[in-house]
Amino acid sequence: MRRIYIITGPAGVGKSTISKRLVEQFTQSAYIEGDLINHMIVGGYLPPWESEELLTLTWENIASLATNFLRANKDVVIDYIAYPEDVEKVIQKVRSERCQAKIFYVVLWVDHDELLRRDQLRDKQYQMGQRCLDLVKEFKSKQISERYYYHTNDVTATEVVEKIRKSGEFIVNEKIER
Structure with a gap:
């Protein structure tokens, strides 16, 4: 059975790094960078x-x-930034198209200081500053089950990818647990 991995978390947690490394682990795979999809809108972009x-x-x-x-x-x-309601949209689309897939939802997480440190490491044009902290608040407000969070302060990117690939704890069944 094929898999969909939805890798999310506030800006600066390592979504892109982990996603790119994860997708390389599969012989038949595709990478969807949500920011690129969002930026396809040119006229009227917000x-x-x-x-x-x-x-x-x-x-x-x-x-x-x-x-x-x-x-x-x-x-x-x-x-991409994905909350439970977004994951449920993907589940519904997969179901409506009669596709078979295991869906994984992983919220990468780091503590406040590490998040700001990582944001500062980005090129100036990509730094999110306050938006990182706003996203932390937004994720917390969604009351997402702790089982979908993966705290990455003290682990390497390789360890994160291996945990995601080999663990069933991030699998979403019918609905996101809260």
């Missing part, structure tokens, strides 16, 4: 946190791409 309409469109496109890749016999890694 950041996703400012436009529910554009965010919904982004998730519809991500879910459609994921099911297209599943039908092409690819494992899929999605790298």
Whole structure:
């Protein structure tokens, strides 16, 4: 059975690093970078946190791409800010397209100081500053089950990828547990 991995967390936790390393572990795989999908909108673009309409469109496109890749016999890694309601949209799309896949939801997490340190390591144009902290608050407000969180302060990227690949604890069944 094919797999969809939804790798998420606040800006600066390592979503892209982990997602890119994870997708390389599979012989048949596809990488969906949510920011690229979101930035396909040119005229009328607004950041996703400012436009529910554009965010919904982004998730519809991500879910459609994921099911297209599943039908092409690819494992899929999605790298984007994803809350339980977004994961449920992907589940519904997979179900409606009659695709078979195990869906994994992983919320990468680091402590406050580490998050800010990592953000400062980014090129100036990609630093998120206060937005990192705003996303921490947003994730906490969603009351996501602790079982989906993976605290990465003291582990290497290789260890994170191995844990995600070999652990069943991040599998989502019918709905996200809260």
